[in-house]
Amino acid sequence: MTEVRLVDIEKRYGGFLALPKQSLTIEAGEFLVLLGPSGCGKTTTMRMIAGLEDITSGDVLIDNDRVNDKPPKDRDIAMVFQNYGLYPHMTVAQNIGYPLKLRGISKAECTARVLEIAEKVELEELLKRRPSELSGGQRQRVALARAIIRTPKIFLMDEPLSNLDAKLRVTMRAELKHLHHELGVTTIYVTHDQMEAMTLATRIAVMREGRIVQLDTPKKIYSEPVDLFVAGFIGSPSMNLIKGEVENGFFVAKGVKIPVQFSDRCDVVLGVRPEDLEIVERQRANIMAPVYALELTGDATLVTIKDGATSICVRGPADFEANIDEVCHIAPRKPEKLHLFDKSTGERLNS
Amino acid sequence: MQDRFLSYALLVPAFVIVVATTIYPLAYSFITSFREWDLTRQRTPDDFVGLQNYAHAVAETGFQNSLWVTVIFVVASVVLTLVLAMSLALLLRRRGPLHTFTRIILILPFAMSPALIGVSYRFMFNPEFGVLAVGLGSIFPGLKGTPWLADPDLAMAVLVVTDVWHWTPYMTFMCLGGLASIPRETEEAARIDGASGFRVIWEIVLPQMKGVLLVTAILKTIFALKMFDQVVTLTGGGPGTSTETLAYFVFNVGFKWYDMGYASALAWILTLIMMVISAWYVRMLLSDKNTATA
Ligand SMILES: Nc1ncnc2c1ncn2[C@@H]1O[C@H](COP(=O)(O)OP(=O)(O)OP(=O)(O)O)[C@@H](O)[C@H]1O
Numbered sequence A: 001m002t003e004v005r006l007v008d009i010e011k012r013y014g015g016f017l018a019l020p021k022q023s024l025t026i027e028a029g030e031f032l033v034l035l036g037p038s039g040c041g042k043t044t045t046m047r048m049i050a051g052l053e054d055i056t057s058g059d060v061l062i063d064n065d066r067v068n069d070k071p072p073k074d075r076d077i078a079m080v081f082q083n084y085g086l087y088p089h090m091t092v093a094q095n096i097g098y099p100l101k102l103r104g105i106s107k108a109e110c111t112a113r114v115l116e117i118a119e120k121v122e123l124e125e126l127l128k129r130r131p132s133e134l135s136g137g138q139r140q141r142v143a144l145a146r147a148i149i150r151t152p153k154i155f156l157m158d159e160p161l162s163n164l165d166a167k168l169r170v171t172m173r174a175e176l177k178h179l180h181h182e183l184g185v186t187t188i189y190v191t192h193d194q195m196e197a198m199t200l201a202t203r204i205a206v207m208r209e210g211r212i213v214q215l216d217t218p219k220k221i222y223s224e225p226v227d228l229f230v231a232g233f234i235g236s237p238s239m240n241l242i243k244g245e246v247e248n249g250f251f252v253a254k255g256v257k258i259p260v261q262f263s264d265r266c267d268v269v270l271g272v273r274p275e276d277l278e279i280v281e282r283q284r285a286n287i288m289a290p291v292y293a294l295e296l297t298g299d300a301t302l303v304t305i306k307d308g309a310t311s312i313c314v315r316g317p318a319d320f321e322a323n324i325d326e327v328c329h330i331a332p333r334k335p336e337k338l339h340l341f342d343k344s345t346g347e348r349l350n351s
Numbered sequence B: 001m002q003d004r005f006l007s008y009a010l011l012v013p014a015f016v017i018v019v020a021t022t023i024y025p026l027a028y029s030f031i032t033s034f035r036e037w038d039l040t041r042q043r044t045p046d047d048f049v050g051l052q053n054y055a056h057a058v059a060e061t062g063f064q065n066s067l068w069v070t071v072i073f074v075v076a077s078v079v080l081t082l083v084l085a086m087s088l089a090l091l092l093r094r095r096g097p098l099h100t101f102t103r104i105i106l107i108l109p110f111a112m113s114p115a116l117i118g119v120s121y122r123f124m125f126n127p128e129f130g131v132l133a134v135g136l137g138s139i140f141p142g143l144k145g146t147p148w149l150a151d152p153d154l155a156m157a158v159l160v161v162t163d164v165w166h167w168t169p170y171m172t173f174m175c176l177g178g179l180a181s182i183p184r185e186t187e188e189a190a191r192i193d194g195a196s197g198f199r200v201i202w203e204i205v206l207p208q209m210k211g212v213l214l215v216t217a218i219l220k221t222i223f224a225l226k227m228f229d230q231v232v233t234l235t236g237g238g239p240g241t242s243t244e245t246l247a248y249f250v251f252n253v254g255f256k257w258y259d260m261g262y263a264s265a266l267a268w269i270l271t272l273i274m275m276v277i278s279a280w281y282v283r284m285l286l287s288d289k290n291t292a293t294a
């Protein structure tokens, strides 16, 4: 098993600083998910680990071996590219089998392996086609198959499931999870899908503008976001962020009065996830506002209430019914699920 | 209705010019190729002689020789130009001040007139005072005093060299264009999959260049088949008839011996050869549609 260490790596494209000095240790056998908005430097980070991009300064260490000047082919990495990078002149089978061919593995063994992997990604009927004759999702699965056909030291996967339908995505996710369990290969994985990040990751690194903002287990990231950015980025529907102030042990905002254990302070933001709120009878209510929208998601109803600038989403029971503009009463389920942030710096205030 | 009439009316001048300068001469030469016409004896074409002119060509050693010379020239110059152009393009495709500068000055040979190239090379390969002949002689003493243009094989070699020198830059640019359109990820994926630099080029880059290389080959073949200017100014078809290309031979028959019927027939044979080769290339190109980029 392989450990990857990024030490003070920095990446500039001309004058543009894509990645300011960052350090990150990916432990042996870990499944690390990189999460962050578009353009935050996830692909760049991966390309530097793979050796496709020059590192402006800093070191990349694979198993304590400085690999800055090692060409990609000697790093023993398999990668799924964000835009696939399939070989257009080869058939699907040839594409998938190319890494084995390069290693001088016999034709018979190669064919057998290709067939086995193709079945895993449900491509066995398309083996004779060219990439140009495939749909986006099919191409993506070819790219995935080409990466997992051999056991490298490190897997780099840049949104490998982004183009698949919901059902296939779940199947492939399970497939990847199993593969990681079976082989224990250190994996670095980019996704925009919360579920994927939560279910697959050993740890998640949340990135913003080239910086790693928080590096933690999925559970910790979800339950204790370090700042407003992480709080707003993780979770779907996202965490309610209510601007207000703390007065005499209560967080107050328009239509909101919730007891919190915190000293008085202006300009705070209260964060609370929709599932940590519940619809209650009038007497117990901490939040009161007219219903703005109702969305049935299947197993629950998302109720959005709105009073002036404050808009709050609650996860209610599936059979909840109310009229629009009817006043709705809400209370937090548990006081420990309330997050307080500084409005100007975005930093977390309570622990 | 009026619009339609107008659009046809506007086409008339262009149509007239094309007919007068292209269609009419083509048709005229085609008809002439079936007639007897010695320009030293009469001003208008003589009797129809059927396929006699064509039959004569097949039997005549002068024509057979020029056909053979042309084949050797075309194969040598097309292969050499393509290999050189592709290699140069691979070297020059990276970005950098030196690369850009080289790319710019590379176009110079192509800016030169072929006839002048012939004259210049004739001077440069003069065994006594030519800079290339003397230079080569001083680097490789065995080559001292080599009569470059007086030896049949060497003259052909020099002719090929001038043509390759002339065309390589242009073809390099075509290859550079082709290289630029190859998705970068395909090469990167291959490098990560473990391919050496050589295998990336051989197994990933070149197969994707197939279309561009075919088009380049078609163009170069057609230009090589028409080879005329440098033959006139560099070797004059000689020594003997060793560098007498088809185009040069046709010119001689028509404008030295004034045998117009025979010259027309020869010209049409050359045209036919070009058409067959082009059709073959185009078929290869079309069968290649699978390699459209993914
Ligand atoms: N070759 C390049 N030249 C200049 N800037 C670049 C280059 N490649 C990436 N960038 C910039 O670097 C930043 C990070 O890009 P990167 O591709 O790593 O983003 P990402 O996190 O993968 O985004 P996405 O989720 O959209 O794929 C972006 O602002 C991008 O514009």
Ligand SMILES: [Mg+2]
Pocket (backbone or CB within 6 Å): A042, A043, A044, A082, A158
């Ligand atoms: Mg990306």
